[in-house]
Amino acid sequence: MLLSLAANGMAAVMVATGVADPVRRGEYWLAQLHLEQAWQYSEGAGVVVGVIDTGVNSDHPDLAGAVLPGRAFPDLGSGTHDDWGHGTTVAVLIAGRGHGQSAGTLGVAPKTVILPAKLAGGAQSADDAIHWVVDHGAKVVNLSLGGDARTDSEQAYDDGLRYAAEHDVVVVAAAGNRPHDAAVVSPANRPGVIAVSAVDASGTFRDDISVQGPEVALAAPGADITTLADTPQGRVPRQENGTSFAAAIVSGTVALLRAKYPQLDATAVTRRLTSTARRPAGGGRDSRYGFGVVDPLAALTTDPEPPASPRTGWSPWWPAGGAVVIGGGVLCWWTSSRSRRATRGKR
Template sequence: MIAGATLLVVTITGTAAASGNDGLEKIRTDQWHLQYLKVDRAQRISQGEGIVVALPDTGVDVHPDLERNLLVGADIIPGGIGNGRLDRNSHGTGMAGLIAAHGRDAKKGALGIAPKAKVLPLYDTPESGLGNPDDLAKSIEYAITHHARIISISAASTPTIRLRAAVNAALDANIVIVAAAGNAPRETGVSYPASEPGVIAVGGVDRLGNHTALSVSGAELDVVAPAVDIYSTSTGGRYRKSSGTSDATAIVAGAAALIRSKYPNLPAQEVAHRLTATAIDKGPPGRDDEYGYGVIDLVAALTADVPPLGFETPSVTAPPATAAGRGNDDNSTARGLVTLGVLLAAGGGYLAWRRRRRGDDPPPRISR
């Protein structure tokens, strides 16, 4: 364990290795979240072209389903091969695949939410699972200087001075940050940096769209996404199945890439607003601590005529540009960098509409 940091643990709930074309087709079929989120319809509108998603994690293997979209990144800590493209754990490779895997063809292999986005792999967490919050800060700083448009953080961390400064610098640089809310019982509330105002905090739902017990709840939660039995890429050209808010976070990061590609001039806070404003309401009417504003709706987020921030009365924490400070939770439980493999997801608060959509509502519109 690194002094002054806290633990990062990845628990993989299973793997699935494909054998031949039948196995590769089964991987795609087993990615139930693609059908649930109507990814085929969303990808007719946007596939994430032109967007770089920075991924601070355990590194990313060069998987056949992902290789065209994997950039040369960086090793923030010693032990890699110098470019972020080595993963001895599989967590980072799994998250990268959920964001931007292109598969083998239309029906084979793993498919990401944004299959034409690029992933910038940043190795800041070793195989041992011990991570340093300031190494995560260094990853975020690297992402800023290398012009990432989105940062996907499937980890929980201690809010050190340097990490808080890095997160706020990224928000000020118009970068969308998506982070994991946390996995119960290890986490008992929304973790950092998901709890930072301006970060999109992601929780998880099961195959039926219901809150899963492994996902923490809290007032900072913004949206939810599939987080149970999620298939993605793994090391050595294999595949993995895992559950947790890590997976949900990577899925939402892919959704943000679709939006930023479709609306390249949209500020980061408006990207988050699109996700919350078009989310499908679950649980009690209005925002709640288990679902946030609801389950992400990719097609609505890409097509709805969404009023800009400030058009209606804000219902949650203001974005960083208008918030009275970003918050300083001095009572936060001291904990280390934790990537979550029965896994974790993220985010902070944004303005959103007072009333969320129900599942049978049409996409929101505003008269011109």
């Protein structure tokens, strides 16, 4: 199965360069999520995050020393070089360390490390990639990709997701983007996966960017995300939208928790995230925000309520009926600014 990628024709917004670094200036989520205070408790040191995406460029100035040797699935001999820049942007949002004097992106977990798995095939390749990153030490897996509900390859995802759960790995996935998608897509809608929707700088759900649905577990910033992006034209400041980036911010938050609380299993980590999230108006869970906007500082410092019942095997932690059996025959990289739509070829 081969993965073909094509831009969706939507131009990214270039950020004008001013006196202050435009990338650092654009990181509104640093203050929105109280990350500087959160870093007093954890910076994600010692945690490996598997990024299954378009690859990661380890020479990015904001990722110096943050990228482990990776692998492509299937191996086409090109290594994990990121020709599109999507996976690199995701990695920077998770583990960016900035560069120079107050320049570049500071990721949510600036002392964590990225294990890249470049996805060059369909759902089976994604399943192989999940197994590989888990076997190579990832305690968090970020899946900023998704599958079309009209196809039938969900079992390929489920095997890898079950393997991750059996090995105490937290899996975070992008919920899907409007207008390309109408509902939460696979693997975000599969059992045990943290599905993430997108909000803006005010913490408001953006229905022009993000899908909604009963599987959504958390929301995170995914609007007007500015990074130093790798593009075919070079490395430039760029502003983008998409649940890919919201998922990356949640994956970084998971890394903070796994570093501070290594004794907690994946379910307990998820419980901390959902119980401390900033609730949507009216309280409770809804289809747009899930349990609320992720709050790294609260997750690191507030003990959750005891669970109502112990964990029993691999099962959805969202309410019964939330999971929908759909497939992944068509993969796309969830970013409304530059969606990478991928169609499975025949063997």
